Amino acid sequence: MASLKINEGNFEAEVLQSDVPVLVDFWASWCGPCKMLGPIIEEISEERSDIKVCKVDVDENGDLAEKYNVMSIPFVALFKGGEIVKKSVGAVPKSELLKLLED
Amino acid sequence: MKKDVIIIGAGIAGLTAAIYVLRAGHSALCIEGANYGGQIVNSPEVENYPGYQNISGFDLVNTVFEQAKALGMEYQNDKVLSVKKEGDGFVVSGEAASYEAASVIIATGAKRRKLGVSGEERLSGLGVSYCATCDGMFYRKKDTIVCGGGNTALEDAMFLSNFCNHVTICHRRDGFRGEPKLLEQLKEKDNVSFVTDVTVDEIAGAEKVEKLIYTDHKTGAKGEIPANGIFIAVGQIPDTEFVKDLISLDEAGYVIAGEDCATNVPGIFAAGDCRKKPVRQLTTAAADGTVAGLAAAQYTE
Structure with missing residues (x-):
């Protein structure tokens, strides 16, 4: 499944209220390392049916970025039960992102 | 399977080296510990690379990566831990696997130096x-x-x-x-x-x-x-720790190699920002990649 575009309107329903863990990629169009991570995020989205993968454009959703203390991007966070349980900052390899999904 | 040339690092220097190795008719495996692209990915606008009036670092390096892949470059995401001489070639050991080649090009670049003070690590990404x-x-x-x-x-x-x-x-x-x-x-x-x-x-x-x-x-x-x-922004450190016992580095960790990119060990070449040199730009990284790629190709013959 392709990743889901998230904004302030659907964040509550899609991320906070989700029954399954949600991997959220905070990114921006001007951020090179974010673009590097983009295809990897999509791969994970296609490969993992046990989680939901979402993308938040920080330019369009500044309040969400501020709420979760996003100060460096790419910022990838794993949400469980409405809270961030793990996160990764920077353009890390896929293996590092998959570690976020290990219990 | 043994490669002709292993290139460690997939920034502009490493990818350019791959292009020249492949066009010289040899096989090239490029191993990168992070994502390909190197430091230039962080630059939203590049205006000093010939051929482009203005291009993002991401777009530029993506084009070079695709160019190298189209020529037959093999690419492996793995963190290299050591390089050792074995017989008439080299064994490159990574976290995931070991690789063999007749010649090795070190193109690992440099990264921003840390200040090394209390609170820096803990608040990284948090300000x-x-x-x-x-x-x-x-x-x-x-x-x-x-x-x-x-x-x-x-x-x-x-x-x-x-x-x-x-x-x-x-x-x-x-x-x-x-x-x-x-x-x-x-x-x-x-x-x-x-x-x-x-x-x-x-x-x-x-x-x-x-x-x-x-x-x-x-x-x-x-x-x-x-x-x-x-x-x-307190300077850079070259990513050369893994070869410090094999080749000569200067006191700051840069690989000692001249404009011919040859290190003190025959068959090992250095290209790009990890080499000791006065100017570190995209153009000089590409130049190093060219010289090292051709030299490595010739060494394997």
Whole structure:
């Protein structure tokens, strides 16, 4: 499944209220390392049916970025039960992102 | 299977080397510990690479990566831990696997040096940043500090001063190594101030960065600067730790190799920012990649 575009309107329903863990990629169009991570995020989205993968454009959703203390991007966070349980900052390899999904 | 040439690092130097190795009719495996692209990925605009008036670092390096792949470059994501001489070739050991080649090109580049103070690691990504162009936008109308006295520090300060409330440049010496013209421009800005001849002691903050604590060299007094963000630009360190027992490095860790990119070990070449040299630009990385690629190809024959 392709990743889901998230904004302030659907964040509550899609991320906070989700029954399954949600991997959220905070990114921006001007951020090179974010673009590097983009295809990897999509791969994970296609490969993992046990989680939901979402993308938040920080330019369009500044309040969400501020709420979760996003100060460096790419910022990838794993949400469980409405809270961030793990996160990764920077353009890390896929293996590092998959570690976020290990219990 | 043994390759002709293994290239460690997939920035502009490594990818250019791959292009030349492949076009010389040899096989090339490129191994990268992070994502391909290198430091230029952080540059939103590149305007000094011939052939492009303006292109993003991401787009530029993506094009070069695709070019190398189209020529037959094999690419492996793995962190290289060591290189050893074995028989008439080399064994490259990574976290995931081991690889063999007749010749090796070290093109691992350099990364931003850390300040090495208390709080830096803990608050990294929570106000401490090593990339002003990546993270600067999160500090619109906020107070920031740039640590460093070189060109990168001055450029970062100039960039941030365009939208931050205030930028303090914090430097351990009185004098600056950066461009005098840039320094003059910064001194004329109302929202830029200088704290010089100090040692940074600590970056403090509970959940995120709140302030920087320093000691003044002249008076010995402690001082602090409140800030939302702290950008560290105190130079670079080459990523060469894994070959320090095999090839000659200078005291800063750069590979000692001349314009022929040859190291002291026959068959091992160095290209790009990890090589000891005066100018580190995209164009010189590409030039090194060319020289090292051709030399490695010739060595395998």
